[in-house]
Amino acid sequence: MDILGTLTSFYALIPVTIAQSLIVAFVVLGVMLPFRILNFPDLTSEGAFPLGGCVCGTLITMGVNPFLACGVALICGFLAGCTTAFIHLRFKINTLLAGILVMTMLYSINLRIMGRTNIPLFTYDTVFTILAGSSANVSWVKILIVGALIALVVGAMLYFFMSEKGTSMRAVGASPDMAEAQGINVGIATILGVGAASALSATGGSIMVQTQGFVDVNMGFGILINGLAALIIGEAVTGRQSILRQVMAPVVGSIVYYQLISFCLTLGLAPADLKFATGAFVLLMLALPNLRKSGGSTQIREKVRE
Amino acid sequence: MTTDMLAVTGGTKIFYRGTPDERRALDGLNIALKPADFCIVIGSNGAGKSSFLNAVSGKLPLDSGRIKIDGLDVTKLNAHRRAQFIARVFQDPMIGTAPTMTIGENMLLAELRGKPRGFSYGLTANRRAKYREQLSELNLGLENRLDMPVGLLSGGQRQSLSLVMAVSTRPKLLLLDEHTAALDPRTAKLVMDTTVRAVEELHLTTLMVTHNMDHAIKYGNKIVMMDAGKVLLEIGPEEKRGITVPDLIDRFHTKSDAIALQGS
Numbered sequence: 001m002d003i004l005g006t007l008t009s010f011y012a013l014i015p016v017t018i019a020q021s022l023i024v025a026f027v028v029l030g031v032m033l034p035f036r037i038l039n040f041p042d043l044t045s046e047g048a049f050p051l052g053g054c055v056c057g058t059l060i061t062m063g064v065n066p067f068l069a070c071g072v073a074l075i076c077g078f079l080a081g082c083t084t085a086f087i088h089l090r091f092k093i094n095t096l097l098a099g100i101l102v103m104t105m106l107y108s109i110n111l112r113i114m115g116r117t118n119i120p121l122f123t124y125d126t127v128f129t130i131l132a133g134s135s136a137n138v139s140w141v142k143i144l145i146v147g148a149l150i151a152l153v154v155g156a157m158l159y160f161f162m163s164e165k166g167t168s169m170r171a172v173g174a175s176p177d178m179a180e181a182q183g184i185n186v187g188i189a190t191i192l193g194v195g196a197a198s199a200l201s202a203t204g205g206s207i208m209v210q211t212q213g214f215v216d217v218n219m220g221f222g223i224l225i226n227g228l229a230a231l232i233i234g235e236a237v238t239g240r241q242s243i244l245r246q247v248m249a250p251v252v253g254s255i256v257y258y259q260l261i262s263f264c265l266t267l268g269l270a271p272a273d274l275k276f277a278t279g280a281f282v283l284l285m286l287a288l289p290n291l292r293k294s295g296g297s298t299q300i301r302e303k304v305r306e
Numbered sequence: 307m308t309t310d311m312l313a314v315t316g317g318t319k320i321f322y323r324g325t326p327d328e329r330r331a332l333d334g335l336n337i338a339l340k341p342a343d344f345c346i347v348i349g350s351n352g353a354g355k356s357s358f359l360n361a362v363s364g365k366l367p368l369d370s371g372r373i374k375i376d377g378l379d380v381t382k383l384n385a386h387r388r389a390q391f392i393a394r395v396f397q398d399p400m401i402g403t404a405p406t407m408t409i410g411e412n413m414l415l416a417e418l419r420g421k422p423r424g425f426s427y428g429l430t431a432n433r434r435a436k437y438r439e440q441l442s443e444l445n446l447g448l449e450n451r452l453d454m455p456v457g458l459l460s461g462g463q464r465q466s467l468s469l470v471m472a473v474s475t476r477p478k479l480l481l482l483d484e485h486t487a488a489l490d491p492r493t494a495k496l497v498m499d500t501t502v503r504a505v506e507e508l509h510l511t512t513l514m515v516t517h518n519m520d521h522a523i524k525y526g527n528k529i530v531m532m533d534a535g536k537v538l539l540e541i542g543p544e545e546k547r548g549i550t551v552p553d554l555i556d557r558f559h560t561k562s563d564a565i566a567l568q569g570s
Binding site for chain 2: 159160162163164165166167168170171174175177178179180181182183184185186241
């Protein structure tokens with residue numbers, strides 16, 4: 001195999017991959033928030049991501065301002081997340097099942113919104129053409145725009161989770177009984193938190209369709225596992241000891257994960273095998289703590305207690 | 307006459323109503339506490355002690371009856387709304403604190419109990435200084451570990467922290483649900499001493515559930531003995547002075563025998 005050729009093509013793909021990973025970072029943030037902060041394993045992102053894309057794309061073809069279209073997509077995602085949380089809280093349905101229900105129903109909704117399975121957007125103005133004109137398709141321009149946005153979102157999340165309100169939302173995930181005893185409305189915090197997470201995923205979808213130039217109703221397939229894999233890699237890099245590390249993990253993880261994927265593909269991994277490889281990786285990472293001999297982490301705890 | 311700090315009248319809660327498993331957890335319960343009363347609640351398992359505490363905290367909505375705190379009817383308020391009046395220490399040290407959050411963040415959650423929470427920064431320098439001072443009274447060194455996750459503390463340390471969190475806001479009502487039962491004797495004594503000191507210094511109206519008869523004798527100014535969701539026996543401040551464990555057990559049996567005779 002031509003090693004130099006492989007490395008060259010991998011190197012050439014780096015900017016494109018970074019741009020893509022920054023967009024998916026929104027979804028990874030949307031996976032992290034319910035899963036890690038609220039202790040509410042949620043699958044809604046798999047439906048909220050294409051929902052954001054469909055809503056935004058359809059509105060753009062109708063001549064709506066792309067910024068406004070993104071805003072509407074965000075609100076739709078928020079409502080989808082709120083629905084999942086409400087189903088869980090009101091009817092005591094398992095969080096994962098509630099997510100699957102919403103995700104499945106969203107597929108029909110997405111098709112209804114679009115009226116067909118895909119819409120090309122190449123000829124329309126997007127957020128990127130408005131901000132960058134003719135250089136909108138240059139990878140570094142996309143990285144700059146999406147990077148600035150993600151920095152803003154991460155900064156806002158970080159501040160929020162250290163604020164009075166954000167601390168109480170974290171308490172809901174850490175110990176619901178304690179949160180309630182401290183006067184926190186657990187139901188409202190859960191609904192708003194899961195809603196915000198799906199709003200992030202939908203925002204990711206609305207940006208994705210504008211960079212790739214088309215909307216496809218199947219664009220969400222597998223995005224959740226990609227997000228989970230990225231989150232786990234990110235946490236392995238940054239750790240989870242502080243809220244700063246926890247909020248940075250999705251972005252770092254997304255960047256590392258997509259470079260790894262790109263590297264595997266240039267090495268000759270068949271794209272068809274990608275989902276299996278990702279799934280196997282997530283399984284391995286989730287199973288790892290139980291594969292190790294028990295007591296490893298408790299020993300450390302005992303030490304700190306001294 | 308002063309207003310009762312806590313007044314439960316006719317508190318009734320029936321589980322599985324209308325089925326063969328029907329169980330009256332609370333059966334027309336009447337209890338009144340004056341401000342700064344330290345009331346010990348005793349009774350066998352299933353007597354309704356926990357249901358009583360849960361009904362007061364709002365976790366268990368009553369089927370009928372009323373609950374007033376400092377004259378205000380809270381019967382219809384949710385648990386999180388009642389938290390502005392009530393602080394609670396649970397039996398399980400794992401429940402009373404948020405393990406993945408730091409000591410400082412837990413103190414912040416307690417300080418804002420029942421108050422509006424805004425978007426301003428939480429752990430300000432002022433607050434950190436205040437928490438250090440409050441925690442230093444425990445003499446456990448927790449004041450130097452504000453940024454340590456609570457999950458790394460021992461059960462006794464967590465329970466002591468829960469207690470500081472509960473009393474620091476001077477709640478109208480302090481609920482202690484067998485809060486030393488899960489601790490070793492030495493730690494239990496430490497937590498109990500801290501409890502008594504805080505309750506007396508701050509004149510907190512307190513309800514303490516316990517299975518420990520010695521504690522029931524030694525602490526508090528009032529004993530309430532529960533059975534089958536009712537108050538079986540109430541021992542006031544005058545009577546409580548000089549009472550011994552055998553007295554208490556004797557009176558418990560006399561009373562339940564009398565009821566058994568009436569029933570037959």
